Amino acid sequence: MPATAASLLGSPPHRVPPILVTGARHFLRAPLVLKVMGANAMIVVVVLLLLGNGLRTTEEGAILVVLGALALAFVVNLFLVRLALSPIAELERVAGRVSNGEFGVRAIPSLVADSQVSRLTDTVNGLLDSLAAERRRIQKLGTEVISTQDIERARLARELHDSIAQTLAAVRFQLSAASADASDDEMRNRLSAVRGMIGKAMDEVRNISVSMHPRIAEDLGLVTALEALAHQTEAHGKLEVRVGATIGDLPVPPSTAATLFRVAQESLKAAEGRNSTGSVDILLYANDGSLCLEVIENRRGVDSGVPASDNSTSGLASIMDRVELSGGVMRVENGKDGAVRVTAALKATEAAS
Amino acid sequence: MTADVIRVVLADDHAVVRAGVKAVLSSAKDIQVIGEGSNGKEAIGLVDRLNPDVLVMDLSMGEMDGITATRELVEKETRTKILILTMHAEDAYLVKVLEAGASGYLVKSAADRELVDAVRAVAHGDLYMQPSATRALAKGIQRKSEHADEREKYEKLTERERDVLRFVAGGFSAPEIGEKLFISPKTVDTYKQRINEKLGLSHRSDYVDFALKLGLLTK
CATH class of the missing domain: 1.10.287 (Helix Hairpins)
Known part of the structure; x- marks a missing residue:
């Protein structure tokens, strides 16, 4: 839920006279230096008034007033600095989420930030908007490049x-x-x-x-193509490959089918390249509007007699770029026993693929 | 068959291939090529008109492919036997072709010598496949007959438990399964506990392994 003015200011505004609310906002939006100087000046004025109104009769009273004023100044300064820096913490949070891949997150403009910090928030949000637009453009371009490549292949x-x-x-x-x-x-x-x-x-x-082009996916569908790939890999004699699919008659756009087929192809190639022995499970299912493919290596051991190929993972890296450019996500996780699990998800609609 | 001569129609979109096949078949005295077409539609027309004993047909052709033409001819209850002659060596095509009702399947890269035998075999009502294809089919049947223990355990599950098993193996979380089966995620967890007690499955990888062994992830 977006933050409201009331939630940020804490108390319902109708209990406070509007003129005071407006005054407080103007004060809080003022630059930090002015706020600190203003607050300290007010404290000094109050102290001078108190000292002028009889509290100076005793030396102890005067000392108490000065100490109290210093303590108050400390608390007020601390509060104002913290208040002024709170939007920076928000910016830090947003930067962290964006670097984790949440490109749609934006900083919420603070009602109590001074004008300089407000401008900084606006600038960062503008920068993130440009970044998102540029990312969309590159993604579209990447998709077009992939599509052109596919057509040519x-x-x-x-x-x-x-x-x-x-x-x-x-x-x-x-x-x-x-x-x-x-x-x-x-x-x-x-x-x-x-x-x-x-x-x-x-x-x-x-x-x-x-x-060059898995025509079988076009002719007989992605599930049949994956099964054929499993048979071909088994024929090499190293791995047992099983395929499980729960997508039923869900139509799979040709480019999505081609990309997921390549994920499976490269994952199996990588498993063979690592000289893995044992079985590999390929799962295909639909989840939340996406088509998900998992290639799960159940490793029994490594054939130490044959050196692992250096190129065993380069194919996976390039297919990962392809999945991401198609608007999907792909992860390659390594288990403790060296077994690898590859997961890829792509939108099931043609537009996204 | 007329006077022991097998009458054959060829359907392939490459004239050079048709010429080659015709040259091979012509070397057999008991085979006569009586017509040629370049796609599935033409093949159906030729079969209707000439009523051959065997139709030797490619799979990938323009206008109408070989599988569609096979299905149409089988639906018409034609007496003509269909022998598919293709470049596709993948077992998956073979299964589709046999499902469609063809009598034989040959891959072009290894077909020249066997072609005459294949035509003779299908003309006499037999099925004809290359040895590699037969091995692939046999392996598929063998796989289905394995894992009898798991099948027995699976039979002990209730219908709902089977649904949960399939969904867990298929990558769905408890809330998603709950939504699909109109039950709460907590109930899904209860079903998972029962499955664990009956089958000893605890991790998702166990579910996947079990479901794949029994071929449960195919719908």
Whole structure:
């Protein structure tokens, strides 16, 4: 709830005459130096009046008045300084929250701050507004860059799949037919060798095409694509990968699907790169308008015979940038046993992705 | 089949691939290619018109893809057997193709020699798959039959406890589960306690492990 004037001043204003409230506000909004000088001057005047009105008859009385005035001046000065610095504490709190990622937080203007501190609050809030606008602009730009990259990768992958790989397939079929027609054994063997090479080239082209753009997510949906990824990883023989999804028929925007698929892909690559052995669970669920993906490594041990790849985490770092530029959040947490847990959440709507 | 000749229609959006497939099939005396189309729609038209024994069809084609065309042909209760010939080697495509009602699945990168056998097999009413695909299917079935102990324990849970188990494993907090099941977060905690007593699950990772073993996180 936003702070109201009444809550900041403490007491209901209707009990105090308006003229006094206005006067108090003017006094509190005055620069700190003036406030301190004014308050001290008032104390001095009161002391002089008291001393002039008979309290100087005894020396003890005069000493008491001076000591009382000094104590009062100390308390008043302390109060005024604290009051003047309270908006600075608010600024410190806001700076802390912004540095923790809460970019929407702003300093609440204080009704008792002196004008210089008020200006400082306004300047900081203005700065944060500019920062937020700049951040939005960069985020939009980043999303556009990612989207353009995705389109280009998809185009190239399609080109590889639909053009080069198909042509290679056609060549292989023709070689097979020629081999069947050949009467010479040597010729048949040579044709068979070429056919084998073409088959390898087709597999390589297909692998490049799949790694550039996971078409399976578009064709069969994100859950099926994750399951296929799990099978592929298991086929490497190091990890058991299980997939659990509770998103039902929730439509997943293509760019969100592509990003979450890449999170899973890079997380599994990183697990393999660390020579992790054991199982990995991939969970996909919808929560509060976001699609969440968790990749949980259940580590049994590390194969010490094979050195860990230096690049095992670089893919995760780049995919983290991608998730954040898409307006999502991603965390990579390390457990005590070296097992890693990756969590990514992206808005389920197309606009945010 | 007419006089033991298998009549085949080809559907692929790449003319060079169709030519290659035709060249391979032509080497078999008992196979005759009687028509060619470049997408699923044309394939359906050719099947209606020519009533072939086998339709050899690609998956990714413009206008209408192979899975959609397969579904439409199966719905029409056609007698023509469908053999999918594709670049996609992922098991997931195979499952979708079989679900749609195709009789065979071949990956182009390894299909040339097997193509003739595959056409013959599906024409005679058999299912045809490459060995790698058969292994993948068998592994899937094997997984489902595992974890009988966990299944038995799961059967002992009440319907509500099963819901809570699935939601906890799926990443939902107690208040969120409460909202979904119209119960208080405290009641959710009570259910979790009962699940713990019956199954010995305490941490979320235990829930995830249990749910994944039984394939509970698929809806």
